Amino acid sequence: MPEIPDLPAGFTFGAATASYQIEGAVDEDGRGASVWDTFCAEPGRIKDGTTGAVACDHFHRYVDDVALMKDLGLDAYRFSIAWPRIQPSGQGPANQVGLDFYDRLVDELLAAGIEPAATLFHWDLPQALQDAGGWQSRETAGRLADYATLVGERLGDRVTRWMPLNEPVVVTLLGHALGIHAPGLQLGFDALPIAHHLLLGHGLAVQALRSAGATNIGIASNHAPTWPASDAPEDREAAALYDTIYNWIFADPILTGAYPDGFDGFMPGPVEEDLKIISSPLDFFGVNYYQPAVVAAPGNPLPGNAIDEVGAMPEGMPFQVGQPRGFPTTGFGWSVVPDGLREILTTFQQRYGERLPPLYITENGCSYPDVVDADGSVHDAERTAYLGAHLEAVRQAIDAGVDVRGYFVWSILDNFEWAEGYGERFGLVHVDFATQRRTPKDSYRWLQEQLRGRADQER
Numbered sequence: 001m002p003e004i005p006d007l008p009a010g011f012t013f014g015a016a017t018a019s020y021q022i023e024g025a026v027d028e029d030g031r032g033a034s035v036w037d038t039f040c041a042e043p044g045r046i047k048d049g050t051t052g053a054v055a056c057d058h059f060h061r062y063v064d065d066v067a068l069m070k071d072l073g074l075d076a077y078r079f080s081i082a083w084p085r086i087q088p089s090g091q092g093p094a095n096q097v098g099l100d101f102y103d104r105l106v107d108e109l110l111a112a113g114i115e116p117a118a119t120l121f122h123w124d125l126p127q128a129l130q131d132a133g134g135w136q137s138r139e140t141a142g143r144l145a146d147y148a149t150l151v152g153e154r155l156g157d158r159v160t161r162w163m164p165l166n167e168p169v170v171v172t173l174l175g176h177a178l179g180i181h182a183p184g185l186q187l188g189f190d191a192l193p194i195a196h197h198l199l200l201g202h203g204l205a206v207q208a209l210r211s212a213g214a215t216n217i218g219i220a221s222n223h224a225p226t227w228p229a230s231d232a233p234e235d236r237e238a239a240a241l242y243d244t245i246y247n248w249i250f251a252d253p254i255l256t257g258a259y260p261d262g263f264d265g266f267m268p269g270p271v272e273e274d275l276k277i278i279s280s281p282l283d284f285f286g287v288n289y290y291q292p293a294v295v296a297a298p299g300n301p302l303p304g305n306a307i308d309e310v311g312a313m314p315e316g317m318p319f320q321v322g323q324p325r326g327f328p329t330t331g332f333g334w335s336v337v338p339d340g341l342r343e344i345l346t347t348f349q350q351r352y353g354e355r356l357p358p359l360y361i362t363e364n365g366c367s368y369p370d371v372v373d374a375d376g377s378v379h380d381a382e383r384t385a386y387l388g389a390h391l392e393a394v395r396q397a398i399d400a401g402v403d404v405r406g407y408f409v410w411s412i413l414d415n416f417e418w419a420e421g422y423g424e425r426f427g428l429v430h431v432d433f434a435t436q437r438r439t440p441k442d443s444y445r446w447l448q449e450q451l452r453g454r455a456d457q458e459r
């Protein structure tokens with residue numbers, strides 16, 4: 001069994017989820033439709049044909065779920081607020097009953113001694129806003145800010161960390177360039193303006209949250225160290241381009257107020273003015289990490305494990321993307337490369353230096369097919385090893401001088417894994433979706449023991 005490495009006193013241990021992946025109750029308390037309800041209803045979009053209509057039924061079971069988190073010993077819990085519960089048609093006054101759910105959840109967490117960390121947009125855009133152009137429209141950025149004001153006013157006194165956006169790169173790339181996620185558009189490079197509108201929405205929402213009295217504001221942004229498939233100059237060039245598009249067109253404008261060279265020209269609107277908003281100061285920057293990307297020039301060999309996204313890259317792209325070979329893979333087929341986490345954290349430190357606020361790992365985790373034994377136990381030794389190794393990578397980054405303040409496991413519960421449906425299980429707790437029975441896995445027991453050990457030490 002691995003041990004959690006020594007991490008600074010006050011280091012935050014949390015777990016993360018997202019509304020559409022766990023809540024269910026899609027028609028309750030006035031919730032409007034989201035783009036994911038629509039997407040799931042389209043044949044062929046979700047691997048197993050499922051939807052998030054019930055998911056973990058967390059909307060009704062949040063009290064039990066918070067009890068599981070408390071028992072585990074978490075310091076913090078990152079959840080997302082379903083925008084269509086707060087504004088069923090995407091704009092206008094708050095649906096108070098919709099807000100009530102999060103009010104109850106936040107109070108339950110606080111009573112359990114767990115700090116609530118809220119994401120505002122974890123991909124469930126109100127369908128009415130999509131009908132009006134979604135993230136292709138600049139207006140949507142302003143709508144995010146209005147929504148931020150409503151939740152900030154209601155929950156700003158109790159939520160201890162805020163993230164307006166989850167993974168703008170994934171919304172841009174999978175949602176609008178490749179069409180694997182809602183709203184299922186395949187715009188290729190014409191998706192770049194989506195990135196700008198998301199970033200503008202982020203900046204406006206940061207300002208709106210502050211005006212509403214919320215404090216401690218950041219982002220949860222997906223990042224992948226990007227490795228050329230070979231030393232050939234064309235592979236290095238292709239990798240540098242993908243690195244810019246995947247990582248730096250999102251992080252640079254937020255942290256430096258400028259797009260990487262040459263990208264301003266692809267962005268719509270008064271870009272210089274917008275960048276001032278986009279770079280509104282943050283209290284922390286959250287990195288979601290899963291695995292590095294390996295990139296080759298078109299036509300060159302790409303030695304890597306195939307992943308869906310690779311197959312989905314349209315013809316004529318200036319790069320081919322895979323993931324590193326020679327590493328173990330998760331049940332999902334994702335390469336397990338803990339050192340990639342150390343690498344991306346130190347890259348952030350080197351790239352931004354003094355301008356970098358404290359970092360959090362806002363997501364990291366893995367999916368394996370669970371086997372539930374007759375006695376109800378789930379022996380997920382791979383997950384325990386995965387978490388131990390990634391925490392060790394965090395410690396190495398800290399030793400190298402990076403200010404990392406916390407780590408959130410994805411996820412506390414098995415849940416609706418987007419286009420994969422229920423086939424991929426990321427939880428520390430097994431969910432039997434037929435009965436909604438929750439079973440803590442061995443990795444949960446391991447983490448519980450480790451966190452207890454830490455708490456005793458800090459006493």
Ligand code: GBH
Pocket residue numbers: 018021166167170222224288290291293307309310321363410417418426
């Ligand atoms: C996160 O996304 C989400 O925030 C969360 O909702 C989700 O359940 C969780 O992770 C697990 O999937 O084509 O090079 O990007 C993760 C985003 C995007 C990371 C696809 C892995 C594959 C390689 N993922 N990516 S690449």
